[in-house]
Amino acid sequence: MPELAEVDYFRRRWDAGVGKRVTCVAIHASARIFRGCAVERLARQLPEHSLRASRAHGKQILFEFTGGLWLGVHLGMTGELRAEAADYPPGRHDHLVLRQKECALVFADARMFGRVRFDESGDGPPAWWRALPPALLDAAFTEEYLAACLARRARSPLKAVLLDQAIFPGVGNWMADEILWRLQWHPLIPAGTLEAAQRRALWHEVRWLAENALATIGVDWGDPPREWLYTHRWATGNPCPRCGGPLSREEAAGRTTCWCPACQPAPGMLAARTPGKPRRTGHRRETPFHRPPR
DNA sequence: ATCTCTGTTCACAA
C-alpha cells in the first residue's frame, strides 16, 4: 500500500507520542518483520526513553529516541502505523506496540513484508540511513544526477527504473504509472532513449508528483484530484481522465501497469515525445474526500 | 476455490 506520501502520512500518526516516554514495549518477537533486528535489545532498551522526532525518506521511516536509540520502519505492502488509546489491546497483526502513558504507538502489518530495525548509533542516524540515495525533493536530486542514473539503466524499461528505490526513493507502482501517464510516455520505453529535454521533463514531473502527493495523500489520506490517473487506474477499461479512451492494464516490469494506449503510444510506434510544457493539472483538490486509514 | 495486491529479495539465466 504505502508509497512516498502514504509513508509520510503513517509516519505522522506517531507524532502523538513525540516528547513522551515509552513505558513498555509489546512485541511479536518471532514475527517476520523483525528479521535481522535485535528484538531483545529493542524491548529492553526502549522503555524509559522518549520519542524525540521522526523523518521519512522515500519508503523508509526513522524514529529517534533519547539515549541514542533509533527505530527504523519499512511498511512493506500492508504495514501501517497508528496511535491508539493507552489501554489499547493489541490485535493479531499488531507486531510492535510502544506503550506510553498517554497513548499506544502501534505498528501493524498483516502480510509482514514490512521491516523494523533497531540501532543504538548514538547522536547520529544509523549507517543504513546515511547510505540512502538522494531523496526526490532533496537538492542533491539534480537533473545531472538523474541523467547519470538513466544512463546506467539505459536498456531498462522506464517503468522498471521508476520503481528502483536506489534511484527514485518512494516511487511505487501507482506513482510510476502516474508519472508516465502525465508525460504521455509508454511504460516500456528504454530509459536510455530519453533526450535532454525529456530527461528534464521527467525530473520536473517526478518532483511535482512527490510534492503534490505529499500535499494531498500525505496530509490526511485524501484522494488525489480526479484529474490524476490515480482514481481511475484500478480497473481495465476505465476512461482515461485526459482523453476519455479506455485504460489498459497489463503486466510490465513484473508489476501490473495501467496506461492509456491512446495518450501513451507503444515504443515501436513513436519514441517518447517531449511535452511542450509540463502539464499542471490537478493542483487543487475539488472534492475533498477523507478516508480514515485502513 | 481462485485471483489480485500501492513491496523487496534472492536465485538463476542470458
Next chain:
DNA sequence: GTTGTGAACAGAGA
C-alpha cells in the same frame, strides 16, 4: 556489470 524471470514471503478481500 546489466537485465529479465519466477519464486518466495503471508494474508485479506473480491
